[in-house]
Amino acid sequence: MLVISKGDKVYNTVYTPGGDKSISHRIAMLTALSKGTIKINNFSLAKDCQATLRCVENLGFKVIRNENTVIIKMEEKTKKNNVVLDCENSGTTARLIGVVAASLGAEATLVGDASLSKRPMDRIVLPLQDLGLDIESSDGKLPITIKPNRRKYTEIFYDMPVASAQVKTALLFAALLGCGKVKIKQPAKSRDHTEIMLKHYGVSLINQYPYLKIKGPQKPIVRGEYNVCGDFSSAAFMIAAALVKGFELTVKDVGLNPTRTGFLQVIKAMNAKVEVFDTKKWNDELVGCIRIKPSSLKGIEISQDMVANLIDELPLIAVLAAYADGITKVRGAEELRVKESDRISNTVSNLNKLGADIKELKDGFIVRGKTQLNGTVLNCQKDHRVIMSMSVAALGSAGETKIEDAKWVEISNSEFFSELERLIPGCIK
Numbered sequence: 001m002l003v004i005s006k007g008d009k010v011y012n013t014v015y016t017p018g019g020d021k022s023i024s025h026r027i028a029m030l031t032a033l034s035k036g037t038i039k040i041n042n043f044s045l046a047k048d049c050q051a052t053l054r055c056v057e058n059l060g061f062k063v064i065r066n067e068n069t070v071i072i073k074m075e076e077k078t079k080k081n082n083v084v085l086d087c088e089n090s091g092t093t094a095r096l097i098g099v100v101a102a103s104l105g106a107e108a109t110l111v112g113d114a115s116l117s118k119r120p121m122d123r124i125v126l127p128l129q130d131l132g133l134d135i136e137s138s139d140g141k142l143p144i145t146i147k148p149n150r151r152k153y154t155e156i157f158y159d160m161p162v163a164s165a166q167v168k169t170a171l172l173f174a175a176l177l178g179c180g181k182v183k184i185k186q187p188a189k190s191r192d193h194t195e196i197m198l199k200h201y202g203v204s205l206i207n208q209y210p211y212l213k214i215k216g217p218q219k220p221i222v223r224g225e226y227n228v229c230g231d232f233s234s235a236a237f238m239i240a241a242a243l244v245k246g247f248e249l250t251v252k253d254v255g256l257n258p259t260r261t262g263f264l265q266v267i268k269a270m271n272a273k274v275e276v277f278d279t280k281k282w283n284d285e286l287v288g289c290i291r292i293k294p295s296s297l298k299g300i301e302i303s304q305d306m307v308a309n310l311i312d313e314l315p316l317i318a319v320l321a322a323y324a325d326g327i328t329k330v331r332g333a334e335e336l337r338v339k340e341s342d343r344i345s346n347t348v349s350n351l352n353k354l355g356a357d358i359k360e361l362k363d364g365f366i367v368r369g370k371t372q373l374n375g376t377v378l379n380c381q382k383d384h385r386v387i388m389s390m391s392v393a394a395l396g397s398a399g400e401t402k403i404e405d406a407k408w409v410e411i412s413n414s415e416f417f418s419e420l421e422r423l424i425p426g427c428i429k
């Protein structure tokens with residue numbers, strides 16, 4: 001149990017987030033898929049990414065860790081039979097590692113924790129079967145089994161039913177192994193770290209939104225060093241904390257890939273004073289600094305076309321909406337129901353407990369802002385994003401908020417509470 005309150009009025013003003021989670025997963029898996037060797041700087045310490053590293057290790061790669069520096073190289077012999085890959089709580093690991101196992105000719109079983117075992121896996125299993133991989137799921141969920149005996153690879157055209165970067169990545173990775181063409185139609189733009197990374201390592205693909213075309217087989221040449229930029233999603237929680245508490249914050253060396261920064265567009269539309277500066281590229285990913293100034297927020301409407309670029313920040317938008325003037329409405333976000341928890345009902349019920357005026361919609365929520373929030377005891381169903389969102393809500397609430405399952409923030413940011421306490425001394429007990 002962790003106790004959060006408003007804290008003192010002395011603020012620190014600079015935050016440098018840890019390595020990006022999505023990029024850390026991808027560079028580790030692409031290295032394994034291409035049987036390359038890499039030194040990764042600023043690899044994410046998130047538990048999800050550590051789960052990916054353990055899976056890569058279980059497939060027979062040597063992984064040398066020194067804090068957030070990681071070296072991955074292929075062993076003489078990769079493991080091939082009865083490999084169990086524990087994806088723990090990580091959807092990204094579960095949806096991508098099967099293709100890595102297949103690329104190594106391994107026979108593998110993918111398992112996960114209670115939350116991951118409830119999440120939909122047919123979204124990757126079905127198109128990967130169409131591409132010729134021998135992959136089966138148990139009723140559309142984990143466990144997933146991969147067998148080395150591939151059917152003949154074929155060409156596919158996949159009209160994606162959901163705007164998922166995980167599904168897109170699994171298909172792009174699988175295409176590299178095959179001899180057919182993969183053409184994907186995306187219903188909305190989702191994060192494009194995979195496309196950027198593949199091009200960075202010499203893979204040719206055609207990206208003409210909504211279409212994405214790639215021809216296999218192709219072998220990315222992964223070698224040298226890779227610098228992972230700061231995690232924008234982790235930064236978003238600190239930005240929201242600064243907006244709730246009304247202090248100036250500078251975020252340094254954070255990923256600014258436009259397919260990730262929908263949250264910035266939304267808070268700007270909510271009236272937040274946002275400045276982006278010192279932009280540069282790291283391994284072809286846009287990186288820079290963000291300055292946030294104290295601002296009076298107002299409510300806005302968020303429609304389906306904006307959802308994919310701020311999917312992990314939507315519970316946090318609900319919190320900011322509770323501190324904004326007027327009404328905020330989010331629609332077209334039913335994907336939130338199949339994350340680590342049902343993030344719509346989890347966010348709505350916890351914010352209601354704090355005294356916010358928020359109603360659940362089938363595909364989102366509606367918030368009437370500026371009600372008085374009062375600290376209470378919360379349980380966030382072990383969902384890191386909801387725990388961090390409620391912690392931000394607690395920073396403006398009267399009294400103390402107790403979060404029973406606070407330790408689950410480790411899934412994406414093990415330093416979340418120590419960094420929050422550093423920025424707002426006295427806010428954590």
Ligand SMILES: O=C(O)C1=C[C@@H](OP(=O)(O)O)[C@@H](O)[C@H](O)C1
Pocket residue numbers: 021022023091092163164165166167169191311312335
């Ligand atoms: O590809 C990725 O790294 C991710 C994609 C998103 O999931 P979906 O692909 O299911 O939308 C996101 O919610 C998740 O946190 C990370």
Ligand SMILES: C=C(OP(=O)(O)O)C(=O)O
Pocket residue numbers: 048089090091092093312339340385412
């Ligand atoms: C949904 C998330 O991750 P994943 O799908 O990888 O579990 C997240 O980090 O919010």
